[in-house]
Amino acid sequence: MPSWSLSLTLQRFQRSFRTMGIFTKRREVHDRMGALVDSIDQLLKACILLVLFVPFAQAQAEQVIRVGFFPNITHAQALVASNMSRGGSGWFESRMGQPVKIEWSIYNAGPSAMEAFFTKAIDMTYVGPSPVVNAHARANGKEVRVMSGSMRGGEALVVRSNTITSADDLRGKTIATPQLGNTQDVECRAWLLAQGIKVTLVGGDARVIPTTNPDMLQLFTQKKLDAAWTVEPWVTRLINEADGSIFHSDPNALTTVLAGRMGFLQEHTDLASKFLEAHRGLTDWIQANPEEARRRVRDELSAITRREMSQKLIDEAWTRLHPNTSVSIEPFNEFLQHAREVGFIRARVDLKNLLWQP
Structure with missing residues (x-):
């Protein structure tokens, strides 16, 4: 073979080898890119699953219970428990038998809390008996149940001192x-x-004019009110800060109960039952530890109102309170009769199912 032919053949072989090398490198790059795409695809899938799973897992792990109460000492159990929750050692949270978060909601008075029941904004609430009876009538007995008693006493008719000495003196008064x-x-x-x-x-x-408790104190001080029917600590504040005096009070009056929304009680009967037992236990604890209970009430009211509350005020108001979990239908029949007398309820109302039976 001529030398020039051999040389040409060698050159062709060299070009073929170089081409094969390029193809090989391209194939390696393609394989690596494919592997990278597969890895990214798997990572994205994992992230999507994580995003979907974490909230579900949290929901499974932690049940939220929404509880209402008022910033009044007559709601002492809620104030003490809310203060414990605020400090990270919740009373109810540790007694539910599963991870639970208590969301505390504050209301000024009972009708507002009952509206929250109707809109399903809360599951249970500490509330006065009259709004419960009104809500029970409004919902035809289908929405509200009384779970337990909570507090007796702690309310009074306060008048401006030396101005009213008999009930008849209230004629023409505000x-x-x-x-x-x-x-x-x-x-x-x-x-x-x-x-x-x-x-x-x-x-x-x-x-008789509806007035929020803070406004009530101010108007009473300005002598724009002649009397006020309210609860602690406002009774004590009207006495000490506005020259008021107690004209009428009933130390055994049912002031506060624990009520539940029927939908929640039916869907979470076990949790509601444990909450009820914890409420009874907390009431016993308050009676056995009055000093710490009063301190926690003071601390929680100070945190809620963002105003330093006097421990002396709490201690004085406490003397008119009687924590009590007993409950019967008789007081509610009386409240129903009063609501009829003043024109708030006209329809026929059956209270036989008002008390919750777990």
Whole structure:
């Protein structure tokens, strides 16, 4: 073979080998890119599963229970428990038998809390008995149940000192209550009627005007109110800060109960039952540890109102409170009768299913 032919053949072989090398490198790059794409695809799938799974896992691990209460000492169990939750050692959270988060919601008076039941914004609430009866009537007995008693006493009719010495002196006077239709509002109107003093929603022999407790104190101090039917600590504040005096009170009056929304009680009967038992246990603890209970009530009220609350005020108000979990249908029949007398309820109402039976 001529030398020039051999040389040409060698050159062709060299070009073929170089081409094969290029193809090989391209194939390696393609294989690596494919592996990288597969890895990214698997990573994205894992991230999507993680995003979907984590909330589900958290929901499975932690049940949220929404509980309402008022910033009044008559809701002592809620104030103490809320303070414990705030400190990371929740009373109810540790007694539910599973991971639970308690969300505490604050209301000024009972009708607002009952509205939260109807909108399913809360599951249980500490509340006065009259709004419970009104809500039970409104929902035809299908939405509200009383789970337990909570507090007796702690409410009073306070008058400006030396101005009212008899019930008849209240004629033509202005009397404040915390909210239209709340327990103190209904009781005030029914009591006035029993004294022969006619009152209506717009007037009568005396004016009963719904007024928030902070405004009540201010107006009382300014002598724009003659009397107020309210609860602790406002009773004590009206006495100490606005020259008021107690004209009428019933130390055995049912002031606060624990109520549950029927939908929650049916769907989470076991949790509701454990909450009820924990509520009873907390009431026993409060009675056995009054000093720490009063301190926690003070701390929680100070945190809620962002105003330093006097321990002396809490201690004085506490003398008019009687924590008590007993409950029967008789007081609610009386509240129903009072609501009828003052015109808040006209329909026929059956209270036989009002008390919850787990």
